[in-house]
Amino acid sequence: MAEVILENICKTYGNNFHAIDQLNLSVEDGEFLILVGPSGCGKSTALRMIAGLEDVTSGSLRIGGVDVVDMPPKDRDIAMVFQSYALYPHMTVSENIAFSMRLAGKPKAERKKRVDEIAKTLQLTSLLDSKPANLSGGQRQRVAMGRAMVREPAAFLMDEPLSNLDAKLRVQMRAEITSLQKQLGVTTIYVTHDQTEAMTMGDRVAVLKGGVLQQVDTPKRLYESPVNAFVAGFIGSPSMNLFEATLMGDELTVGAFAIRLQNAAFGRRPGLKSYAGRKVVFGIRPEDLYDSNLESGRKYQTIPAKVTSIEELGSEHIVHLSIDAARVDSGDPDAVQDFGMASNAVAKFEPVSAVRSGSEIRLALDDTKLHFFDPETHLAI
Amino acid sequence: MTRQKRSRHRLKRTVAPYLYLSPSLVIIGLLMLLPMVTVISYSFQNSAVLRRDSSFAGLKHYQAIFADPVFWASLWHTLYFTCISVIFHMTIGMIFALMLNSDRINPTLRNILRVLYILPWLFTAVIIAVIWRLLLEPNGVVNSILMQLGIIGSKIEWFSSPETALHAVTFANIWAGYPLFMVSLLAGLQGIPKDFYEAADIDGAKAYQKLIFITIPQLMPIIISISLLDFIWTMQVFPLIWITTGGGPIYSTEVLSTYTYKLAFSSYNLSQAAASAVVILLISLGLTLFYIRYQKAR
Ligand SMILES: Nc1ncnc2c1ncn2[C@@H]1O[C@H](COP(=O)(O)OP(=O)(O)OP(=O)(O)O)[C@@H](O)[C@H]1O
Numbered sequence: 310m311a312e313v314i315l316e317n318i319c320k321t322y323g324n325n326f327h328a329i330d331q332l333n334l335s336v337e338d339g340e341f342l343i344l345v346g347p348s349g350c351g352k353s354t355a356l357r358m359i360a361g362l363e364d365v366t367s368g369s370l371r372i373g374g375v376d377v378v379d380m381p382p383k384d385r386d387i388a389m390v391f392q393s394y395a396l397y398p399h400m401t402v403s404e405n406i407a408f409s410m411r412l413a414g415k416p417k418a419e420r421k422k423r424v425d426e427i428a429k430t431l432q433l434t435s436l437l438d439s440k441p442a443n444l445s446g447g448q449r450q451r452v453a454m455g456r457a458m459v460r461e462p463a464a465f466l467m468d469e470p471l472s473n474l475d476a477k478l479r480v481q482m483r484a485e486i487t488s489l490q491k492q493l494g495v496t497t498i499y500v501t502h503d504q505t506e507a508m509t510m511g512d513r514v515a516v517l518k519g520g521v522l523q524q525v526d527t528p529k530r531l532y533e534s535p536v537n538a539f540v541a542g543f544i545g546s547p548s549m550n551l552f553e554a555t556l557m558g559d560e561l562t563v564g565a566f567a568i569r570l571q572n573a574a575f576g577r578r579p580g581l582k583s584y585a586g587r588k589v590v591f592g593i594r595p596e597d598l599y600d601s602n603l604e605s606g607r608k609y610q611t612i613p614a615k616v617t618s619i620e621e622l623g624s625e626h627i628v629h630l631s632i633d634a635a636r637v638d639s640g641d642p643d644a645v646q647d648f649g650m651a652s653n654a655v656a657k658f659e660p661v662s663a664v665r666s667g668s669e670i671r672l673a674l675d676d677t678k679l680h681f682f683d684p685e686t687h688l689a690i
Numbered sequence: 691m692t693r694q695k696r697s698r699h700r701l702k703r704t705v706a707p708y709l710y711l712s713p714s715l716v717i718i719g720l721l722m723l724l725p726m727v728t729v730i731s732y733s734f735q736n737s738a739v740l741r742r743d744s745s746f747a748g749l750k751h752y753q754a755i756f757a758d759p760v761f762w763a764s765l766w767h768t769l770y771f772t773c774i775s776v777i778f779h780m781t782i783g784m785i786f787a788l789m790l791n792s793d794r795i796n797p798t799l800r801n802i803l804r805v806l807y808i809l810p811w812l813f814t815a816v817i818i819a820v821i822w823r824l825l826l827e828p829n830g831v832v833n834s835i836l837m838q839l840g841i842i843g844s845k846i847e848w849f850s851s852p853e854t855a856l857h858a859v860t861f862a863n864i865w866a867g868y869p870l871f872m873v874s875l876l877a878g879l880q881g882i883p884k885d886f887y888e889a890a891d892i893d894g895a896k897a898y899q900k901l902i903f904i905t906i907p908q909l910m911p912i913i914i915s916i917s918l919l920d921f922i923w924t925m926q927v928f929p930l931i932w933i934t935t936g937g938g939p940i941y942s943t944e945v946l947s948t949y950t951y952k953l954a955f956s957s958y959n960l961s962q963a964a965a966s967a968v969v970i971l972l973i974s975l976g977l978t979l980f981y982i983r984y985q986k987a988r
């Protein structure tokens with residue numbers, strides 16, 4: 310067991326592409342850290358550098374206090390779970406799990422004992438003699454976990470281990486991996502681009518964008534106080550709505566309407582005062598927008614909006630809206646798909662909401678939940 | 691739909707695939723089955739082809755060739771020639787494929803090697819035979835190099851001394867045939883997921899362990915099917931041997947194909963030649979059935 314410390318890690322690929330820039334990250338002993346970010350942001354690169362599958366261009370990397378930058382993967386005392394699982398198709402489940410012990414020349418009896426132990430933890434006992442091709446996705450996933458566990462490594466590295474599973478199984482395996490990690494207490498770095506996984510599984514989440522670390526924090530802090538518009542937009546589903554406005558006294562003027570701010574809003578953000586009379590970016594999460602016709606929305610101020618479409622999910626309605634305001638792009642490439650052509654905002658309404666597609670409504674918003682960002686730097690105010 | 695209509699519809703559906711197949715079935719029948727059946731029938735006739743009223747001979751011709759020591763020598767030579775060829779085709783093909791697939795070798799060099807290694811494949815059997823006849827001539831390049839290196843003391847008549855002739859033709863055939871393995875194995879190697887090797891790296895596998903535990907098992911289906919095909923083809927090699935040694939000297943490179951050819955066109959004993967051809971056919975057929983069974987089992 311060990312902590313993993315990255316200091317000023319940079320990675321430049323052979324084609325001069327800077328995949329990782331000055332990454333500083335320290336993962337505590339036994340911690341479950343999630344590395345999240347949009348596709349191509351360098352998550353896999355970072356993980357593969359920790360594993361030793363990719364050279365570190367510059368910076369220092371320590372696992373359990375040992376500088377591992379120049380060590381081959383096998384000496385780093387880590388185990389990796391691949392997105393594809395990388396199970397050997399010609400070997401049975403038990404041979405797959407015992408592979409590293411076989412390479413190390415461990416006697417057969419010892420191998421069998423250890424494999425049986427692991428199979429029991431992972432409920433694979435009845436499958437030990439099957440070939441991977443005959444297993445279901447979830448079972449394969451567990452075998453991959455077993456192969457990682459067999460060596461009792463100092464750290465687990467997982468690269469999108471659940472992305473090949475269907476949605477339902479993913480939910481189940483999410484819980485299984487989390488509880489297994491707690492049970493084993495092994496430092497784990499887990500890469501995903503699924504922000505639900507990020508929010509539910511990790512002790513802390515590191516958000517990466519374009520090879521640059523944006524924020525490392527607990528899921529709750531990440532959700533409540535994102536450091537910039539990108540993190541605000543990336544964390545949460547559907548994404549936070551971001552708009553441009555002008556701060557006039559205690560009002561946000563947005564196109565044809567205005568949002569009144571309470572004094573507390575300025576109290577909590579001393580910096581906001583200096584934006585008086587200037588442009589500012591404000592954000593509001595879909596769950597902080599309400600249908601003004603419902604009890605839940607009565608107590609908030611309202612703004613005009615037009616409903617463009619509704620997704621009825623049973624437990625809630627995802628309502629796509631068009632409001633008279635300029636939407637701001639958070640820089641998250643995945644966020645764009647949340648917005649249809651005509652709509653520029655998304656709200657989550659209770660399923661009792663009776664709003665209809667195409668109708669003009671009054672949209673209630675909880676102004677205490679507003680987020681503010683600088684229009685130039687996109688940093689939180 | 692009435693019942694009649696429906697049954698006609700069903701009939702159409704059953705017959706249609708055979709209709710589509712029929713042109714190829716006719717061609718195969720005319721070009722392959724017919725000659726095959728004719729040869730088999732010749733092998734049971736006296737003076738086949740040569741006389742109109744040839745009579746039934748029973749197993750006489752088979753008894754004759756089985757009693758012929760040259761037939762047994764040919765059979766042995768064929769097996770030696772084929773087994774050694776296939777083993778070396780596989781080994782050399784594997785080594786070259788691994789080299790071409792390795793990223794430790796500079797890409798430019800790799801591309802050059804790729805072209806070089808595949809060269810033997812570009813030549814037809816006749817040209818290969820001529821090349822090796824020239825190279826292995828008593829005054830040829832091979833002898834002079836070997837003598838200069840001090841490996842041999844005097845010039846060796848590779849193709850015309852009974853001790854070396856079979857090895858020499860086998861060698862030439864090895865040279866001519868490895869690219870098939872190389873190309874197939876290279877394609878196979880490129881299809882092995884990189885993850886397998888990375889996972890093995892993390893687990894601490896050494897290079898030879900990766901070869902034994904990952905590469906070879908992953909390539910096994912290719913190795914087996916190409917070996918069987920190569921075996922079937924090499925058994926029937928004719929032009930290379932015919933042009934280099936013609937089966938000599940003193941039958942030392944006589945293989946089943948040259949033996950049969952000589953029976954037919956030197957001795958004009960077409961019935962015995964047919965019997966010998968049927969023996970080759972049976973061996974090939976056995977191997978082919980084995981191959982098909984293997985392919986089906988996968
Ligand atoms: N071997 C390589 N050579 C050059 N560029 C590479 C190489 N591998 C990755 N890259 C680039 O580095 C960037 C980061 O890649 P990486 O695989 O780490 O992304 P990722 O965050 O894991 O994305 P995804 O979520 O799609 O897996 C990408 O833009 C990719 O094109």
Ligand SMILES: [Mg+2]
Pocket residue numbers: 352353354468
């Ligand atoms: Mg990745």
